[in-house]
Amino acid sequence: MPTVSMTVNGQTVSAEVDGRTLLVEFIREHLALTGTHVGCDTSQCGACVVHVNGEAAKSCTMLAVQANGASVTTIEGLSEGDDLHPMQAAFKDNHGLQCGFCTPGMIMSAVDLAKRNPNPTEAEIRKGLEGNICRCTGYHNIVKAVAQGAAGMRG
Amino acid sequence: MNDSVAGIGARVLRREDFRFIKGRGKYVDDMVLPRQTYAVIVRSPHAHATVNSIDSSAAAAMPGVVRVLTSKDFEAFGGLPCGWLVNNQNGDPMVEPKHPILAEGKVRHVGDPVAVVIANTKAQARDAADAVVVDYSELPAVVNMRQALSNPPAAVHDEAPGNLCYDWALGDKETVDAAFAGAAHVTRLEFTNNRLSPNAMEPRCAIGDYDRSNGDHTLYTTSQNPHVIRLLMGAFVLSIPEHKLRVYAPDVGGGFGSKIYHYAEEAIVTVAAKVIGRPVKWTSDRTEAFLSDAHGRDHVTTAELALDADGKFLGLRCDTLANMGAYLSTFAPCVPTYLHATLLAGQYKTPLIYCNVKAVFTNTVPVDAYRGAGRPEATYLLERVIDKAAREMKIDPAEIRRRNFIQPDEFPYQTPVALVYDTGNYEATLSAALAASDYAGIAARKAEAKSRGKLRGIGLSCYIEACGIAPSAVVGSLGARAGLYEAATIRVNPTGSISVLTGSHSHGQGHETTFAQVVADQLGQPIENIDIVHGDTARIPFGMGTYGSRSIAVGGAAIVKAVDKIIAKGKKIAAHLMEASADDVVFENGQFKVAGTDKQIDFGSVALTAYVPHNFPLEELEPGLEETAFYDPANFTFPAGSYVCEVEVDPETGVVEVCSMHASDDFGNIINPMIVEGQVHGGLVQGIGQALLEQAVYDDNGQLLTASYNDYTMPRADDMPSFTVDHQITACTHNPLGVKGCGEAGAIGSPPAVINAIVDALSELGVEHVEMPATPRKVWRAIQAAKK
């Protein structure tokens, strides 16, 4: 079995994995970081979004071995301890989540979106979140949250 | 409202959010038990087939495989029960075929479970599942409901040779027919209410665990109602007494109805854990969810409305075919009957209503309640046929509704379809919605759109729903096999903190915040001192769970009843401490006071005294401060409202853009407006999704063509506009909080508003109806057909 090594949330991890192990399986099952979720099997829902080398990636659509040597950030690593990243705070402030299942992937996508486009319009936010499905919120408050979160990230 | 605490009416930010935004939610699939194994289910690839043999020998020999189970291993157990009996018109009971845990000799839908492979890892279980060889002889598939009844290609169940589950009716056909005979105008509409897949984002998951030391079973499951699962699975399927079965539904990632039902996989992991002596986990993948989660809607309906020359409704007559799928899911039979036909009065004084419902077995996934459950179908029927009538009679759609509204001074109002509405003000929500959406100014917007080559339309929908499900005696007389009360315990701990144990379950609704607001308000305590505990049969006395917008109206009422008992006991303790009569003690802002004096003692001191009863009236009162209440509602609640949708259609492509949607709702009193608005937003998108995007499609062979997110069109952020919402309030008259419930309204009210808007946009071309989902292809075809 191949060995994979990567940095996850600042810590170096290394493990032998079955070659077909998906990055999301590695994160959830080997590292027990269960904030990253699986909502589909066709790379459509975005519940699994993490950052790989600073960019949003669907961790269900990558093999763990493809992330060998990479730096991965999951929702658990977005902010320290009990602190909140501005995007996390914005989701709470705007009631941008209900069941919370899509939320980690949604926040990781939103952070990436705001990095690439620090001052997005409503239409740009909606377009930018096209790869993340939420069944609960109707997106209305997510859109508001992302606008506030992006503003918070601009500082 | 108590101003000193984050009480009723405050926009309190959600207390549950922190764990979810930090990635610390605890969903069933996040749990790993020591020595856990993984189950993968072998499912039928055929819609209808005889199972000749199952050869699992190769699978059993594969690496890591612990066991392969087939229907033989479940012979000792019952089938999955149906919780509601509906009788035929002639009084005979519906046909209720067995729903086995694993298919017994025959498979009846694609996805029907046939065998279970259990292995040390999920990958091993998956590999071995592929090696299970099942020999099938295919049978003709029953897919189309009309054909299933009139010219059946096969019988889904031998007990129902014509595929009819029941033929039920409400109302007196002859008097309704007579009203039609004398009518100035009759409007007729035939339509399909499209089949949907609920698609909670968290796929279902279940872990069975068995403790050999004491015979205790634990089932961790993605459920909206763990006590109901314990009752159904324990009593009817596996014969495990309640004290030996714990059902725990921790964080659950959305339900929308689909996680009400008792599913085979819950019984499978419970049995398997005992058989192999290790915990067994099953996690659905998305395709499996499409093939095994109960679907929703799927009605084929003909509706006729009789009107007098002024547009007053004289009678409503409808025939509906309702798809049950291959087996009766937990609440399936009541959805098209008691949750549908009884809502056909809507907000109107239609004096005579007749509804016939034929429930049909087909070789498709079972169909059951999905957000709204019967009420969206009723609302769609009514609001579409009324809109068509208005257009035919050249009466403004808002005006025709107004002429028929039940008036505020006419409550309580007995409808001709069994329900008694307690309160409402339909003009208030309609005028608010019309004003907010500038209904009067549509002509200018239409003209402006036309200058850009677009057709703009505005559509209206006035919905009502029966929530707060339900008075047990009433539903019992209608065939429910359970009571539908709710339970709550308030445990005041010695140092004054409060644990609220509720039988409602939160899977996105925000109970940890809303319920805490109620208790904070009533006990005058800071919200931080209050914890809401839900989802665990080991910790909570009892509960019927969350569905039908019942949590605050029934679960919240149970909490208030328990709080009342706490206050009553607290008064006695306080009276003793203050040497006063309990009758003279009042409770205000967290203080027990002797009325008319400055004597007072705070809640915390009373709590401590209850547990350290050194100075305590022990001869009349037990120590401790914990109370339980069961609340059985006196009536349903009746949330209602008006929705206005505006769309723009591109006549060249048939693409529909939703430009705006305004929701004006009357949910009675509101505990947390922020959460209520969020519920409406979510419901609106599910409703717009039904109207424009979503449909579970079977081909003629019973193959589900839409079994992934590549094929089933989920609403995404860029498909939707932002919304405006407002609330008009008439308080519910029969529960202590005056609340009605808000969870389903958005999904109920919005589909007809969208379709009415599309028809309004296209009416100048002569289009009278567009079927849901109004995809570009359907809209374009409707335009072309009208041109001919």
Ligand code: FES
């Ligand atoms: S789980 Fe990765 S996109 Fe759905």
Ligand code: FES
């Ligand atoms: S909050 Fe439930 S899916 Fe988004």
